[in-house]
Amino acid sequence: MTEVEGIVLKVQDYKENDALAWLLTETEILTVRIRGYQKTTSKLRNCAQCFSHVRWQIHSKVQGFSLLIHGTCIDFFAFQNNLLRQSIAFVLRDIFLKIDGHSSYLNLFLSILHAVSDTDQEFYFRIVWLLKQILINEGIQPYTDGCILCHRTDRLQVLSKTQGGFLCSNCNTDKKTDKKEELIKIYSIFHAELENFELCRDRFVFSLQDVLYWCEWFEYYQQVHLKSLDFVKQIVKLESSA
Numbered sequence: 218m219t220e221v222e223g224i225v226l227k228v229q230d231y232k233e234n235d236a237l238a239w240l241l242t243e244t245e246i247l248t249v250r251i252r253g254y255q256k257t258t259s260k261l262r263n264c265a266q267c268f269s270h271v272r273w274q275i276h277s278k279v280q281g282f283s284l285l286i287h288g289t290c291i292d293f294f295a296f297q298n299n300l301l302r303q304s305i306a307f308v309l310r311d312i313f314l315k316i317d318g319h320s321s322y323l324n325l326f327l328s329i330l331h332a333v334s335d336t337d338q339e340f341y342f343r344i345v346w347l348l349k350q351i352l353i354n355e356g357i358q359p360y361t362d363g364c365i366l367c368h369r370t371d372r373l374q375v376l377s378k379t380q381g382g383f384l385c386s387n388c389n390t391d392k393k394t395d396k397k398e399e400l401i402k403i404y405s406i407f408h409a410e411l412e413n414f415e416l417c418r419d420r421f422v423f424s425l426q427d428v429l430y431w432c433e434w435f436e437y438y439q440q441v442h443l444k445s446l447d448f449v450k451q452i453v454k455l456e457s458s459a
């Protein structure tokens with residue numbers, strides 16, 4: 218029997234009475250079978266809710282899925298009816314499920330769930346920090362050391378998603394430009410080490426727009442479509458028109 222700790226990312230009915238659960242641990246995503254989960258009397262239901270922080274005893278099998286034997290719920294994040302923030306958590310969940318390496322994400326994701334009733338700045342900053350980590354690890358981060366086309370380091374004007382990095386005034390054929398502060402923010406975030414975490418948070422403004430931007434960047438360079446991201450955008454549209 219093995220003990221694992223992590224966040225439940227997804228639970229899905231499996232066969233007649235069981236479920237499969239995806240658990241984000243410190244090193245990977247485990248897929249675990251939960252016998253009898255669909256029965257309302259199942260004692261294992263409480264420790265297998267989406268976005269709960271759990272400790273599980275599992276029985277690993279040579280063939281087929283590991284089995285959940287016993288579990289404890291360490292923390293449960295209820296999102297306090299904040300549909301927008303909950304939907305963003307689903308986007309992050311879908312991103313996790315689309316990438317292969319998962320080391321170092323558990324604590325970052327936990328800190329986001331803990332910040333769910335915090336200020337926008339705190340909540341969105343933590344998500345941007347996680348996203349930049351994912352983009353770097355996946356090798357799809359923006360090029361920010363100069364103009365991505367001609368490599369000059371001055372007169373940088375805009376971050377281009379389609380080009381994959383900064384563009385200078387010569388190479389930027391669009392009319393669109395970014396504010397200098399925005400370029401400094403992007404440069405800093407992607408060059409920051411863990412010890413610069415607080416410095417970045419206190420120095421720059423982070424909003425939902427940043428989160429949406431980097432999720433779209435992920436979609437574009439991983440060539441995937443995140444339905445959960447469409448849902449977030451829909452909520453934003455509805456909220457702004459209300």
Ligand SMILES: [Zn+2]
Nearest residue numbers: 364367385388
């Ligand atoms: Zn250039």
